[in-house]
Amino acid sequence: MPVGSRPGGRSARVRAAVLAAARTLLVDRDAELTVERIAQAAGVNKTSVYRRWTDLEGVLGDLLTEYANSYVPIPDTGRLDSDLEQLALLVRSGMTGEPGDLVTALAAAAPRNPRAAQVVRGFFAERFGLAEVVVGRAVARGEAPAGTDARAAIEFLGAPFFLRRLVVGEPIDEQFARRVAAAGAAAVRAGAFVAPRDVSIVDGSRAF
Amino acid sequence: MPVGSRPGGRSARVRAAVLAAARTLLVDRDAELTVERIAQAAGVNKTSVYRRWTDLEGVLGDLLTEYANSYVPIPDTGRLDSDLEQLALLVRSGMTGEPGDLVTALAAAAPRNPRAAQVVRGFFAERFGLAEVVVGRAVARGEAPAGTDARAAIEFLGAPFFLRRLVVGEPIDEQFARRVAAAGAAAVRAGAFVAPRDVSIVDGSRAF
Amino acid sequence: MPVGSRPGGRSARVRAAVLAAARTLLVDRDAELTVERIAQAAGVNKTSVYRRWTDLEGVLGDLLTEYANSYVPIPDTGRLDSDLEQLALLVRSGMTGEPGDLVTALAAAAPRNPRAAQVVRGFFAERFGLAEVVVGRAVARGEAPAGTDARAAIEFLGAPFFLRRLVVGEPIDEQFARRVAAAGAAAVRAGAFVAPRDVSIVDGSRAF
Amino acid sequence: MPVGSRPGGRSARVRAAVLAAARTLLVDRDAELTVERIAQAAGVNKTSVYRRWTDLEGVLGDLLTEYANSYVPIPDTGRLDSDLEQLALLVRSGMTGEPGDLVTALAAAAPRNPRAAQVVRGFFAERFGLAEVVVGRAVARGEAPAGTDARAAIEFLGAPFFLRRLVVGEPIDEQFARRVAAAGAAAVRAGAFVAPRDVSIVDGSRAF
DNA sequence: GAATAAACGAGACGGTACGTCGCGTCTTTAC
DNA sequence: GTAAAGACGCGACGTACCGTCTCGTTTATTC
Numbered sequence: 041m042p043v044g045s046r047p048g049g050r051s052a053r054v055r056a057a058v059l060a061a062a063r064t065l066l067v068d069r070d071a072e073l074t075v076e077r078i079a080q081a082a083g084v085n086k087t088s089v090y091r092r093w094t095d096l097e098g099v100l101g102d103l104l105t106e107y108a109n110s111y112v113p114i115p116d117t118g119r120l121d122s123d124l125e126q127l128a129l130l131v132r133s134g135m136t137g138e139p140g141d142l143v144t145a146l147a148a149a150a151p152r153n154p155r156a157a158q159v160v161r162g163f164f165a166e167r168f169g170l171a172e173v174v175v176g177r178a179v180a181r182g183e184a185p186a187g188t189d190a191r192a193a194i195e196f197l198g199a200p201f202f203l204r205r206l207v208v209g210e211p212i213d214e215q216f217a218r219r220v221a222a223a224g225a226a227a228v229r230a231g232a233f234v235a236p237r238d239v240s241i242v243d244g245s246r247a248f
Numbered sequence: 249m250p251v252g253s254r255p256g257g258r259s260a261r262v263r264a265a266v267l268a269a270a271r272t273l274l275v276d277r278d279a280e281l282t283v284e285r286i287a288q289a290a291g292v293n294k295t296s297v298y299r300r301w302t303d304l305e306g307v308l309g310d311l312l313t314e315y316a317n318s319y320v321p322i323p324d325t326g327r328l329d330s331d332l333e334q335l336a337l338l339v340r341s342g343m344t345g346e347p348g349d350l351v352t353a354l355a356a357a358a359p360r361n362p363r364a365a366q367v368v369r370g371f372f373a374e375r376f377g378l379a380e381v382v383v384g385r386a387v388a389r390g391e392a393p394a395g396t397d398a399r400a401a402i403e404f405l406g407a408p409f410f411l412r413r414l415v416v417g418e419p420i421d422e423q424f425a426r427r428v429a430a431a432g433a434a435a436v437r438a439g440a441f442v443a444p445r446d447v448s449i450v451d452g453s454r455a456f
Numbered sequence: 457m458p459v460g461s462r463p464g465g466r467s468a469r470v471r472a473a474v475l476a477a478a479r480t481l482l483v484d485r486d487a488e489l490t491v492e493r494i495a496q497a498a499g500v501n502k503t504s505v506y507r508r509w510t511d512l513e514g515v516l517g518d519l520l521t522e523y524a525n526s527y528v529p530i531p532d533t534g535r536l537d538s539d540l541e542q543l544a545l546l547v548r549s550g551m552t553g554e555p556g557d558l559v560t561a562l563a564a565a566a567p568r569n570p571r572a573a574q575v576v577r578g579f580f581a582e583r584f585g586l587a588e589v590v591v592g593r594a595v596a597r598g599e600a601p602a603g604t605d606a607r608a609a610i611e612f613l614g615a616p617f618f619l620r621r622l623v624v625g626e627p628i629d630e631q632f633a634r635r636v637a638a639a640g641a642a643a644v645r646a647g648a649f650v651a652p653r654d655v656s657i658v659d660g661s662r663a664f
Numbered sequence: 665m666p667v668g669s670r671p672g673g674r675s676a677r678v679r680a681a682v683l684a685a686a687r688t689l690l691v692d693r694d695a696e697l698t699v700e701r702i703a704q705a706a707g708v709n710k711t712s713v714y715r716r717w718t719d720l721e722g723v724l725g726d727l728l729t730e731y732a733n734s735y736v737p738i739p740d741t742g743r744l745d746s747d748l749e750q751l752a753l754l755v756r757s758g759m760t761g762e763p764g765d766l767v768t769a770l771a772a773a774a775p776r777n778p779r780a781a782q783v784v785r786g787f788f789a790e791r792f793g794l795a796e797v798v799v800g801r802a803v804a805r806g807e808a809p810a811g812t813d814a815r816a817a818i819e820f821l822g823a824p825f826f827l828r829r830l831v832v833g834e835p836i837d838e839q840f841a842r843r844v845a846a847a848g849a850a851a852v853r854a855g856a857f858v859a860p861r862d863v864s865i866v867d868g869s870r871a872f
Numbered sequence: 873g874a875a876t877a878a879a880c881g882a883g884a885c886g887g888t889a890c891g892t893c894g895c896g897t898c899t900t901t902a903c
Numbered sequence: 904g905t906a907a908a909g910a911c912g913c914g915a916c917g918t919a920c921c922g923t924c925t926c927g928t929t930t931a932t933t934c
Contacts, residue, residue, distance in 0.1 A: 051884065074915065085886045090917065092884095147414050148356040152280075161417055195416070196431050199407035206414055207355050208403070209369055219440065223404055226438030227431035282894060293907055298896065467910065490889060501912045506891065508910095563830050564772040568696075577833055611832070612847050615823035622771050622830055624819070625785055635856065639820055642854030643847035675879070698920060709881045714922065 051092075057082040058089055059106070062099050066141050073145065075099075097149045100142055101159035107139045108163050114170055120178035121225045124197060127171055128221035132212050135201045147206060168194045175228060185231040193233040197224040259300075265290040266297055267314070270307050274349050281353065283307075305357045308350055309367035315347045316371050322378055328386040329433045332405060335379055336429035340420050343409045355414060376402045383436060393439040401441045405432040467508075473498040474505055475522070478515050482557050489561065491515075513565050516558055517575035523555045524579050530586055536594035537641045540613060543587055544637035548628050551617045563622060584610045591644060601647040609649040613640040675716075681706040682713055683730070686723050690765050697769065699723075721773045724766055725783035731763045732787050738794055744802035745849045748821060751795055752845035756836050759825045771830060792818045799852060809855040817857040821848040 061082035065071045075096050079086040093099045115126030134140065143160060150157035168191060175190035200220050204212050227233065269290035273279045283304050287294040301307045323334035342348065351368060358365035376399060383398035408428050412420050435441065477498035481487045491512050495502040509515045528550075531542030550556065559576060566573035584607060591606035616636050620628050643649065685706035689695045699720050703710040717723050739750035758764060767784060774781035792815060799814035824844050828836050851857065 054885080075917090076915065086916095087887075087918090088885060094917095143415075144359050148359055150414070150417075151352055151356055157417055160415055164415060192427060195411060196408055196428070199411040200404055202415060203403060203407040203410045206358070207351075207368055207410060208372060209358070209365055219400060220404070222438075223431075223435035223440035226435040226440045230430075230434030230438065232427065232431035232434045283896090284894065293909075294896090295898095295907070295909080299906080302896095304895095470911080488888095491891085492889065502890095503892085503913080504911060510891095559831075560775055564775055566830070566833075567768055567772055573833055576831055580831060608843060611827060612824055612844070615827040616820055618831060619819060619823040619826045622774070623767075623784055623788060623826060625774070625781055635816060636820070638854075639847075639851035639856035642851045642856045646847075646850030646854065648843065648847035648850045678880080699922085700920065709883085710921095711882085711923090712880065715879075718922095720921095 054082075054084050054088050055092060057084055058092070058099060059103055062103055063138065066100075066103070066145065067138060095153065095155065097146060097153050097156035097159070100146050100149075101156065104139065104142050104146060104159060104163050107142070108166055112167075112170065114173060116174075116177065118181075120174070120181075120183045120228065121221070123174045123178070124225050124228075125218055125221040127174060128197065128217040128224075129214065131198060131201050132214065132217040135205050136212055140205055143202075144206060147202075164198075168198065171197075175233075178228065184228045185234050187234045188228060188231070189233045189235055193224065193228050196227065196233070197221070262290075262292050262296050263300060265292055266300070266307060267311055270311060271346065274308075274311075274353065275346060303361065303363065305354060305361050305364035305367070308354050308357075309364065312347065312350050312354065312367060312371050315350070316374055320375070320378065322381060324382075324385065326389075328382070328389075328391045328436065329429070331382045331386070332433050332436075333426055333429040335382060336405065336425040336432075337422065339406055339409050340422065340425040343413050344420055348413055351410075352414060355410075372406075376406065379405075383441075386436065392436045393442050395442045396436060396439070397441045397443050401432065401436050404435065404441070405429070470498075470500050470504050471508060473500055474508070474515060475519055478519055479554065482516075482519075482561065483554060511569065511571065513562060513569050513572035513575070516562050516565075517572065520555065520558050520562060520575060520579050523558070524582055528583075528586065530589060532590075532593065534597075536590070536597075536599045536644065537637070539590045539594070540641050540644075541634055541637040543590060544613065544633040544640075545630065547614055547617050548630065548633040551621050552628055556621055559618075560622060563618075580614075584614065587613075591649075594644065600644045601650050603650045604644060604647070605649045605651055609640065609644050612643065612649070613637070678706075678708050678712050679716060681708055682716070682723060683727055686727055687762065690724075690727075690769065691762060719777065719779065721770060721777050721780035721783070724770050724773075725780065728763065728766050728770060728783060728787050731766070732790055736791070736794065738797060740798075740801065742805075744798070744805075744807045744852065745845070747798045747802070748849050748852075749842055749845040751798060752821065752841040752848075753838060755822055755825050756838065756841040759829050760836055764829055767826075768830060771826075788822075792822065795821075799857075802852065808852045809858050811858045812852060812855070813857045813859050817848065817852050820851065820857070821845070 058078060061084075062073070062078045065073050065078060065081060071077070073096065075089055076086055078096070078099065079089045082089075089099065093102070112130065115123045115130075117123050117126065135143075143163070146156045146160045150160055171194045172190035175184060175188060175193050178184040179186060179188050179190075197220060200216075201212060204210055204216070266286060269292075270281070270286045273281050273286060273289060279285070281304070283297055284294055286304070286307065287297050290297075297307065301310070320338065323331045323338075325331050325334065343351075351371070354364045354368040358368060379402045380398035383392060383396060383401050386392040387394060387396050387398075405428060408424075409420060412418050412424070474494060477500075478489070478494050481489050481494060481497060487493070489512065491505055492502055494512070494515065495505050498505075505515065509518070528546065531539045531546075533539050533542065551559070559579070562572045562576040566576055587610045588606035591600060591604060591609050594600040595602060595604050595606075613636060616632075617628060620626050620632070682702060685708075686697075686702045689697050689702060689705060695701070697720070699713055700710055702720070702723065703713050706713075713723065717726070736754065739747045739754075741747050741750065759767075767787070770780045770784045774784060795818045796814035799808060799812060799817050802808040803810060803812050803814075821844060824840075825836060828834050828840070
């Protein structure tokens with residue numbers, strides 16, 4: 041959704057001001073995140089916001105995309121357990137900060153705003169995709185059975201953070217992250233994410 | 249927030265009509281679920297809705313409570329794996345149907361409506377509580393290590409369904425449910441949910 | 457377009473406040489007659505205006521209707537000349553005051569607002585209709601030829617006031633009104649408004 | 665407001681395109697006649713319109729001026745009646761066609777746009793001025809009393825066309841034009857437009 | 873024939889008003 | 904005397920034009 045046009049022009053200024061204002065209002069809890077308020081906080085006319093984004097969710101989507109483009113180090117410690125732990129701690133710090141609010145806001149808007157749904161899905165598709173290599177390496181090292189569905193494993197690892205954040209509402213501390221990582225590692229090692237047709241083989245090999 | 253009064257009075261009739269209308273609009277996708285629309289569909293004045301509930305979320309909360317009060321059979325097959333699988337299949341059928349929509353709607357409202365958050369949390373606290381016995385039995389049978397945190401395990405089991413439903417948006421089929429159950433069982437068996445203070449002991453025992 | 461409902465209720469209060477505010481803003485030249493400003497001046501929410509009237513023109517239409525319902529004495533002096541003169545002076549005082557502004561505003565909106573056009577037409581249809589009796593009496597007295605089209609005569613009499621008001625913009629003084637009346641009387645007496653088929657007869661009689 | 669510069673340059677081309685587009689949109693009823701739409705229809709940027717004209721009304725003013733500069737034959741049949749009839753038929757054809765729409769649009773804008781008011785007044789001042797000679801000749805021929813105010817008579821003649829066009833909205837057919845001419849001729853002949861101070865003389869002469 | 877100045881296309885911008893929707897409150901009538 | 908009917912204040916929505924403003928790109932004169 042970003043327009044871009046000339047980088048140094050007025051366009052860029054307005055765009056930056058709006059995103060910054062949105063970010064501020066997002067952090068300020070109980071700040072009624074509306075288009076009008078964002079525009080006002082950005083010192084920009086409401087019309088200018090609608091010229092660029094179709095929606096409030098469009099703005100938030102761009103914010104989220106900015107985060108998506110920021111560098112996230114994928115851990116590579118040589119062991120599945122510590123890789124997943126590092127990953128879980130990264131997810132935790134992401135979920136408790138600003139992007140967590142963004143995801144919450146967008147996920148809340150998703151049921152009635154297809155674009156919001158698309159943005160948030162795209163964000164996670166990318167994030168999860170990056171993390172899959174961790175599982176792939178474990179398979180290569182023999183820590184995880186061949187045929188392990190990396191995507192499923194990562195989704196399984198990330199899920200509890202969302203449940204807490206969006207539904208349960210309890211705090212997400214480091215211990216929680218470590219426990220989730222441990223569970224994920226155990227499940228991966230036990231072959232719970234091996235693709236169905238291979239399961240029989242794995243089960244068979246496990247019988248010995 | 250429900251009033252109740254006398255069961256056969258106007259109160260009861262209005263209440264039933266509103267809940268039925270809300271349920272209908274909830275099932276009809278793209279039906280914009282607003283108080284005014286519900287009142288109209290119920291053949292009732294908007295004021296009558298606000299007399300009984302503080303919010304749209306209040307109505308949905310009552311709807312969810314009705315589901316919460318409906319009987320859910322907790323599986324007891326004698327083995328952890330099949331118990332969790334049954335449980336996961338139950339969760340799946342719950343998430344794909346009407347209560348799934350309810351939870352989605354309430355979870356969406358949660359960030360700006362504390363009561364909605366409370367309702368949805370209460371719902372899950374109860375559901376998860378009921379399911380914990382499954383883990384307890386596994387511990388008793390020796391299938392799971394002593395000190396296993398049943399609540400954490402169940403939360404871990406349920407989480408992927410929410411992620412799919414609220415965020416990722418992919419369909420939740422039986423295979424998905426079975427895989428989640430398998431992962432959960434593996435993690436439980438591996439002791440990933442043993443409480444921290446016992447972890448040292450476990451670690452200690454693992455040292456030998 | 458007026459709603460009416462209960463006379464002493466809130467409805468009536470809002471309605472009166474809006475009409476009064478509109479009247480005030482109408483008189484204040486350069487006062488940007490908009491719905492929002494009227495609502496603000498009336499101490500009423502914009503929504504309440506739109507609840508009752510579809511348009512700004514709807515409000516003005518009601519104002520005009522109020523004037524239409526106010527009593528206007530139709531002169532009956534016994535002579536066509538003085539009757540028309542009285543009438544012209546009445547039209548003049550109407551055109552130079554508030555209803556003149558109303559008509560101006562509505563006539564301006566008419567080309568793009570059918571309802572405004574309808575209102576202003578209805579207003580004049582009624583006004584002109586009332587004034588026709590003056591011509592009718594003149595015919596009965598023998599001052600005007602039989603078959604005189606009273607409607608056409610009155611339209612002819614009223615027209616110069618509109619031209620001045622809407623187009624030319626010059627002031628409309630008493631002398632102007634008297635001259636218009638004199639011209640109208642002369643035209644009526646000369647049989648200029650006798651229906652076409654009768655014209656030949658009149659012309660014939662005039663030939664002698 | 666027209667710039668002109670060199671006749672074959674871009675300026676002239678843009679100017680012509682804009683005026684042509686405006687004329688087209690003016691004829692197409694229900695075409696919303698806005699600056700943006702005109703610019704688009706002209707294949708010209710909005711800025712280019714504003715570079716040349718201050719307003720939409722400025723454009724329409726130029727359009728009207730073009731019509732004003734077009735030749736209008738002032739009838740000279742030798743008799744007042746037929747002169748006025750010819751004139752009325754000319755006015756009719758002008759009012760029912762494109763210039764009628766122009767006048768309507770400009771008259772509608774006049775109350776809030778002084779320049780529009782000025783343009784439309786100027787147009788009529790010129791048109792009426794040209795037509796005055798008809799009355800002057802009638803006076804010279806003895807068909808009308810000396811001292812007849814030609815301007816007033818012509819205004820009186822033209823007025824009913826405006827009333828129909830701007831306010832009443834009924835069609836303007838040839839019969840209407842003829843009747844107006846007849847009424848005008850009768851009023852002129854009867855001395856209704858003789859200047860006030862002369863009225864006494866006329867009245868006196870009429871007394872005999 | 874190159875330099876230069878004016879006009880142009882493109883389109884973002886601040887601004888005002890529009891008309892709509894939904895919320896939750898409050899009054900009025902009627903049962 | 905309670906409750907249904909529905910108007911109300913409120914706030915935000917998203918749209919349409921307005922008239923202004925850069926910012927490159929032609930175009931057409933001028934040297």
